[in-house]
Amino acid sequence: xxxxxxxxxxxxxxxxxxxxxxxxxxxxxxxxxxxxxxxxxxxxxxxxxxxxxxxxxxxxxxxxxxxxxxxxxxxxxxxxxxxxxxxxxxxxxxxxxxxxxxxxxxxxxxxxxxxxxxxxxxxxxxxxxxxxxxxxxxxxxxxxxxxxxxxxxxxxxxxxxxxxxxxxxxxxxxxxxxxxxxxxxxxxxxxxxxxxxxxxxxxxxxxxxxxxxxxxxxxxxxxxxxxxxxxxxxxxxxxxxxxxxxxxxxxxxxxxxxxxxxxxxxxxxxxxxxxxxxxxxxxxxxxxxxxxxxxxxxxxxxxxxxxxxxxxxxxxxxxxxxxxxxxxxxxxxxxxxxxxxxxxxxxxxxxxxxxxxxxxxxxxxxxxxxxxxxxxxxxxxxxxxxxxxxxxxxxxxxxxxxxxxxxxxxxxxxxxxxxxxxxxxxxxxxxxxxxxxxxxxxxxxxxxxxxxxxxxxxxxxxxxxxxxxxxxxxxxxxxxxxxxxxxxxxxxxxxxxxxxxxxxxxxxxxxxxxxxxxxxxxxxxxxxxxxxxxxxxxxxxxxxxxxxxxxxxxxxxxxxxxxxxxxxxxxxxxxxxxxxxxxxxxxxxxxxxxxxxxxxxxxxxxxxxxxxxxxxxxxxxxxxxxxxxxxxxxxxxxxxxxxxxxxxxxxxxxxxxxxxxxxxxxxxxxxxxxxxxxxxxxxxxxxxxxxxxxxxxxxxxxxxxxxxxxxxxxxxxxxxxxxxxxxxxxxxxxxxxxxxxxxxxxxxxxxxxxxxxxxxxxxxxxxxxxxxxxxxxxxxxxxxxxxxxxxxxxxxxxxxxxxxxxxxxxxxxxxxxxxxxxxxxxxxxxxxxxxxxxxxxxxxxxxxxxxxxxxxxxxxxxxxxxxxxxxxxxxxxxxxxxxxxxxxxx
Amino acid sequence: xxxxxxxxxxxxxxxxxxxxxxxxxxxxxxxxxxxxxxxxxxxxxxxxxxxxxxxxxxxxxxxxxxxxxxxxxxxxxxxxxxxxxxxxxxxxxx
Numbered sequence: 002x003x004x005x006x007x008x009x010x011x012x013x014x015x016x017x018x019x020x021x022x023x024x025x026x027x028x029x030x031x032x033x034x035x036x037x038x039x040x041x042x043x044x045x046x047x048x049x050x051x052x053x054x055x056x057x058x059x060x061x062x063x064x065x066x067x068x069x070x071x072x073x074x075x076x077x078x079x080x081x082x083x084x085x086x087x088x089x090x091x092x093x094x095x096x097x098x099x100x101x102x103x104x105x106x107x108x109x110x111x112x113x114x115x116x117x118x119x120x121x122x123x124x125x126x127x128x129x130x131x132x133x134x135x136x137x138x139x140x141x142x143x144x145x146x147x148x149x150x151x152x153x154x155x156x157x158x159x160x161x162x163x164x165x166x167x168x169x170x171x172x173x174x175x176x177x178x179x180x181x182x183x184x185x186x187x188x189x190x191x192x193x194x195x196x197x198x199x200x201x202x203x204x205x206x207x208x209x210x211x212x213x214x215x216x217x218x219x220x221x222x223x224x225x226x227x228x229x230x231x232x233x234x235x236x237x238x239x240x241x242x243x244x245x246x247x248x249x250x251x252x253x254x255x256x257x258x259x260x261x262x263x264x265x266x267x268x269x270x271x272x273x274x275x276x277x278x279x280x281x282x283x284x285x286x287x288x289x290x291x292x293x294x295x296x297x298x299x300x301x302x303x304x305x306x307x308x309x310x311x312x313x314x315x316x317x318x319x320x321x322x323x324x325x326x327x328x329x330x331x332x333x334x335x336x337x338x339x340x341x342x343x344x345x346x347x348x349x350x351x352x353x354x355x356x357x358x359x360x361x362x363x364x365x366x367x368x369x370x371x372x373x374x375x376x377x378x379x380x381x382x383x384x385x386x387x388x389x390x391x392x393x394x395x396x397x398x399x400x401x402x403x404x405x406x407x408x409x410x411x412x413x414x415x416x417x418x419x420x421x422x423x424x425x426x427x428x429x430x431x432x433x434x435x436x437x438x439x440x441x442x443x444x445x446x447x448x449x450x451x452x453x454x455x456x457x458x459x460x461x462x463x464x465x466x467x468x469x470x471x472x473x474x475x476x477x478x479x480x481x482x483x484x485x486x487x488x489x490x491x492x493x494x495x496x497x498x499x500x501x502x503x504x505x506x507x508x509x510x511x512x513x514x515x516x517x518x519x520x521x522x523x524x525x526x527x528x529x530x531x532x533x534x535x536x537x538x539x540x541x542x543x544x545x546x547x548x549x550x551x552x553x554x555x556x557x558x559x560x561x562x563x564x565x566x567x568x569x570x571x572x573x574x575x576x577x578x579x580x581x582x583x584x585x586x587x588x589x590x591x592x593x594x595x596x597x598x599x600x601x602x603x604x605x606x607x608x609x610x611x612x613x614x615x616x617x618x619x620x621x622x623x624x625x626x627x628x629x630x631x632x633x634x635x636x637x638x639x640x641x642x643x644x645x646x647x648x649x650x651x652x653x654x655x656x657x658x659x660x661x662x663x664x665x666x667x668x669x670x671x672x673x674x675x676x677x678x679x680x681x682x683x684x685x686x687x688x689x690x691x692x693x694x695x696x697x698x699x700x701x702x703x704x705x706x707x708x709x710x711x712x713x714x715x716x717x718x719x720x721x722x723x724x725x726x727x728x729x730x731x732x733x734x735x736x737x738x739x740x741x742x743x744x745x746x747x748x749x750x751x752x753x754x755x756x757x758x759x760x761x762x763x764x765x766x767x768x769x770x771x772x773x774x775x776x777x778x779x780x781x782x783x784x785x786x787x788x789x790x791x792x793x794x795x796x797x798x799x800x801x802x803x804x805x806x807x808x809x810x811x812x813x814x815x816x817x818x819x820x821x822x823x824x825x826x827x828x829x830x831x832x833x834x835x836x837x838x839x840x841x842x843x844x845x846x847x848x849x850x851x852x853x854x855x856x857x858x859x860x861x862x863x864x865x866x867x868x869x870x871x872x873x874x875x876x877x878x879x880x881x882x883x884x885x886x887x888x889x890x891x
Numbered sequence: 892x893x894x895x896x897x898x899x900x901x902x903x904x905x906x907x908x909x910x911x912x913x914x915x916x917x918x919x920x921x922x923x924x925x926x927x928x929x930x931x932x933x934x935x936x937x938x939x940x941x942x943x944x945x946x947x948x949x950x951x952x953x954x955x956x957x958x959x960x961x962x963x964x965x966x967x968x969x970x971x972x973x974x975x976x977x978x979x980x981x982x983x984x985x
Contacts, residue, residue: 070949
């Protein structure tokens with residue numbers, strides 16, 4: 002029996018891996034529209050229903066009657082009320098590219114990392130017991146089976162099943178949670194897996210319920226009578242707990258890190274909220290429908306003293322219905338695993354973004370452009386954070402001994418996490434909320450929670466002695482942990498919720514009222530509160546042109562080179578320029594910061610940009626915009642400012658063009674003298690030697706041959722120069738005939754490398770060619786394309802000035818284009834020459850290697866004819882050229 | 892950032908959408924009120940309220956709220972208003 006169970010379990014886990022893997026693949030290939038359906042979103046919300054609710058709800062009902070319903074009523078109310086809070090929360094989360102609840106608060110309150118770290122700490126403390134609870138539920142359900150199968154008892158002890166589960170979950174989460182540092186922090190594989198698990202657990206619970214009502218009790222009517230006869234679940238109608246718990250579960254629904262992850266971060270489309278607004282309440286209603294019948298029947302059927310938390314399992318087992326028992330086990334298993342996966346993922350994002358990254362950033366201060374591969378650091382930080390969080394959960398589980406004490410921790414945990422609520426709501430709805438207010442509110446709430454609920458929850462004499470609980474510290478009765486201010490008679494849980502919330506909100510509001518927010522806080526506050534109006538960001542940055550390249554280097558290392566290059570190029574296009582380096586306008590910096598925030602969180606992204614650009618400059622105008630008081634003047638001055646910006650930009654462009662023209666003219670003059678020189682030198686020797694030959698007499702045959710070959714060589718050089726000129730003029734006039742064939746460009750590159758190396762004699766450059774993909778085929782003119790490749794490789798050989806020159810060629814296919822990069826390790830082309838190198842006769846600097854400066858101009862013309870483009874790629878640590886070619890010439 | 896004068900009258904369809912949104916806003920408030928009723932039931936140790944009727948009451952309310960939410964959402968999607976106008980429209984004028 003137990004062996005079968007383990008087998009089923011493994012199969013199930015394997016199926017989950019496959020589902021997750023398949024979802025990731027579909028998402029990667031841009032297929033799988035269903036991945037983005039509102040149903041998947043709704044189902045993913047069901048991680049709210051953990052093993053604590055799957056098993057525990059029945060136990061809860063058996064102990065305290067209908068009160069268990071409050072745990073579901075709260076979230077239902079939040080979903081019904083999506084228009085009030087969730088709509089706003091999701092929009093803010095998407096526009097600010099929020100990665101976690103800590104990130105939301107830090108972003109709202111001036112990108113403060115202190116606040117983010119504080120929320121992270123709170124979340125870790127609040128979630129660890131909860132993860133422990135899930136591990137406990139899995140081990141308990143294993144042992145429930147073992148009770149009916151004594152032979153297998155030795156096979157599984159509590160501890161090793163918990164550790165196996167913890168390891169398995171860590172593996173799954175690391176595999177699918179940190180595969181790609183998605184800019185949006187979305188994890189299709191994980192979301193799909195938990196959606197499947199949502200169906201499994203709902204189906205399992207309903208199956209058990211149907212079995213209990215129609216299989217054991219004999220129908221609906223009989224069930225109602227049985228329920229009414231059972232004294233165990235009588236309606237006590239305890240008002241304060243009913244209110245308190247409904248509020249608590251509603252608040253927890255918004256504040257739990259894992260809920261925030263699925264509600265806001267993984268949200269694909271705001272419209273999904275509309276479906277979820279009724280579908281999610283339906284889901285939790287079905288989850289709670291059969292809880293009371295199962296509890297009542299369990300009480301009647303099973304011997305006294307059996308654990309009501311396991312009725313869902315032990316009823317089918319005692320009735321000998323093994324299939325149902327296995328199904329129910331899978332349901333509990335699903336609930337536990339999906340919760341742990343998402344919770345550890347959410348916590349790991351928080352820990353790595355708000356604890357690890359800032360520390361790391363501090364160590365590498367002022368060296369933004371020398372960062373190592375930041376992506377690797379982030380991924381590593383995430384992975385180790387996942388392992389760390391799960392390890393903490395396991396540690397808590399084994400320390401607490403997995404006893405009854407753990408079962409009551411669920412609500413304790415909720416109360417801790419909801420300390421974020423006042424600051425979050427204040428941040429969303431009140432522009433006057435400040436960072437100091439938020440920090441003080443959370444700290445006060447946290448302290449009250451620890452003092453009134455968390456520490457006492459360990460039981461008497463473990464942390465607080467009984468006399469301490471009854472008489473207060475040092476006999477100060479008004480500080481009794483469960484009767485603050487001497488107000489006695491409150492339920493301990495309600496007492497803690499009430500006081501922590503009141504004191505938290507009070508200090509949040511009070512400190513907010515008496516402090517003054519910093520400019521960034523005010524800007525962010527306006528953006529959060531008026532999220533549906535201020536769709537454009539207020540500006541906080543002012544950069545200098547020279548910093549673009551540094552920014553690009555940094556972005557490449559965070560969001561990946563391809564994404565960064567696309568971002569920069571699109572921005573450059575939008576600004577009306579070419580190439581990869583846009584002007585660092587405030588708008589662009591703002592956008593860049595948000596893109597980076599999607600990977601590393603708002604605070605870190607802000608700090609990283611600040612390292613390069615320097616401090617934030619918030620102008621008086623920006624503050625006036627925030628104040629929103631002098632809208633008329635603002636608008637006028639805004640327009641003036643826009644115009645003056647526009648003028649400045651145009652002037653800058655004109656200046657650039659002028660400079661370019663001047664340089665071109667100088668170059669043209671230089672070329673004329675150069676070309677005269679180039680033509681003159683061979684001419685002179687041809688003339689001289691042909692005169693000698695003319696006078697012929699007295700020359701030996703050897704000498705004759707030597708002179709003739711010199712004449713021939715010089716004539717060849719002349720011809721080559723003239724050929725190049727002719728070639729260029731033909732290309733420029735568009736009279737060229739292309740000989741289009743289907744070829745493998747990789748083969749062309751190989752051949753080009755061979756040609757250059759054969760022709761050079763002393764080939765001192767190391768050439769590496771990285772073909773990343775399988776065969777690419779391309780319709781193009783092979784001869785012309787080879788000419789370009791040869792030219793680029795020969796250039797690298799000629800101009801690369803590194804100690805050990807090295808050229809790295811890479812080629813890959815992106816959609817219907819081919820991208821080939823030629824990157825050497827020399828000093829590259831200086832910034833001011835980058836736009837000139839493709840011009841005719843352009844030669845950078847006073848260069849040793851002779852050449853008429855036609856090569857790159859010819860390359861550009863050829864690539865242009867082939868329908869692609871060639872450009873200089875800055876920020877690669879050397880001279881770098883990129884060719885983009887369409888697969889088929891249109 | 893531009894402040895437009897709020898219109899006094901709206902086109903009929905926009906008006907309808909606004910009222911639908913009002914209805915959506917009211918659903919959770921209604922739920923809160925209705926779900927509070929069970930705790931107002933008098934606690935009498937000798938004659939406790941039958942648990943099954945309280946339970947059925949709560950579930951019926953649940954189903955009604957779900958149905959209301961479903962119908963309202965369906966109605967509002969059928970008005971063809973764009974999502975963004977839906978999202979930002981409600982705060983400027985009524």
